[in-house]
Amino acid sequence: MYLKHIVGGFLFALSTLVAAHAEEVTVTDVAGREVTLDVPVKRVLLGEGRQVHALAAIRGDKVFDDVIAWRDDLMGSDADSYALYRAFAPQIADLPRFGYIPTGTFDVEAAIALDPGVIILNLEQFEAARESGFFQFMDAAGVPVVFVDFRADLDKNGDPSLRLLGKLFDVEEKAEEYIAFRHEQLGRVTDVLEKAKPEKPVVLLYRAPGISSTTACCKTFGSYNFGRMIEQAGGINVGSAFGDTTYVDINPEQVIASDPEHVIVTGANWESVSDIQEFVSVGPGAPEGPALKRLASLVQAPAFTGIRAVREGKVHAIWHQFYNNPYDYVAVQRFAKWFYPELFADLDPDATFRELHERFLPVGYRPGYWVSLSGNMN
Known part of the structure; x- marks a missing residue:
């Protein structure tokens, strides 16, 4: 009985510590939407499997920590990268897979049933999400949705997307380090061309x-x-x-x-x-x-x-x-x-x-x- 009280007290203290670490914040995603959610985020559903490339750049070996499901595109569109990451983290083979909102293959009910702390979507899915009522379903279920963009306009949205992910996953310093590296490497070309013409x-x-x-x-x-x-x-x-x-x-x-x-x-x-x-x-x-x-x-x-x-x-x-x-x-x-x-x-x-x-x-x-x-x- 005494041990039971000790264990119970420890678990209560641990849960209090975790709750205290979580912070409710309002962020602005690359679609210009203000979204309120707890950070660092937990129980993440990646609306595109290839978001792993950006996430890995700022989370390193914690890339799949907190990821509970993802879109099924990485396996077909980027099979060699999937094999590479599966060798690193075999558990990703068992992650639930989702379809694509613009094609009507995303299972909204199954996503809500997973109780995600956030769904991260690519910007090109925004109009389809709006027209299909996706936001209303997720709002009613209390599931935050944020948008990033590494495809449509990387010049405009690349850095804000990385900073947003950095904020969500509590790795803001790493995100800034990566952004600096990216611009340094781009400059090795653009600076030379500007001079040489x-x-x-x-x-x-x-x-x-x-x-x-x-x-x-x-x-x-x-x-x-x-x-x-x-x-x-x-x-x-x-x-x-x-x-x-x-x-x-x-x-x-x-x-x-x-x-x-x-x-x-x-x-x-x-x-x-x-x-x-x-x-x-x-x-x-x-x-x-x-x-x-x-x-x-x-x-x-x-x-x-x-x-x-x-x-x-x-x-x-x-x-x-x-x-x-x-x-x-x-x-x-x-x-x-x-x-x-x-x-x-x-x-x-x-x-x-x-x-x-x-x-x-x-x-x-x-x-x-x-x-x-x-x-x-x-």
Whole structure:
């Protein structure tokens, strides 16, 4: 009986300490919504599995602490990263998985039944959440919802999203450290270009070819996302001329007329979601040989006949998921080195990515995130 009282008293004191540590705050998310919730957050439902990339950068080996469920996209859209993180944290294989609000596959009742302390959604889901009544359901259940954005407008929303996550998970200092690292690495390209003012090459970013039989040439990026990264790296993005948006479709004739000096294909391991299996598989640990073979095959399409990039072998592939996380500076460095190999002879994007892993992430670096038909990999 005496021991029972001691244990009971200890548990009460512990619960009081935890409650005292929690603080109710009001934050403003990147959708401009004011949300009141307890921090540090507990019982987190990630509305996109690929948010793990941002979360890992500021939480390190605690990345999955407090995560109780997530969207099912990481497994299909970024299978190699999922395997990497599953090896680090095998328990993630058992996390409940949810669908996507814009496609109507998100199970609202199942989410509420998990009693999450917060649901973190990507900004592109905002309109669908508003139109479907998602907010009303969650408000009625007392579940806070916040939005982050590493896709639509990383320039505008990347730092605020990282700071918001830092606040939610009580790692604000780490978030600021990562933000400083990101800007330092971007500056290694933008500062050099500002001084040198080189003649800019025309660049076509070919978005996710070979993943689906229903995808015609050519999907690309407008002036945002990868399009913005091309510009930061000193290139002229073909897609920016056709839309001040994230995604743009252009026809083969427009590709030929643009005559890009570089073609950059985005790819990943999409084996479980592709119906034609012709994508370029790049990502953590991806072998170079098969990726180069697929890349060479893709640019044999009529849209690329005779263009300068193919004639000169300036055809490259890069990990598609750079478009959806705050590792954009790695892609910018890689682009800059492809565009201006002499100007950036001392820049090593592979070393930059390795440093990111060593300083911030809980998983080791495995090369394989890009390939080039030109062989200019240094």
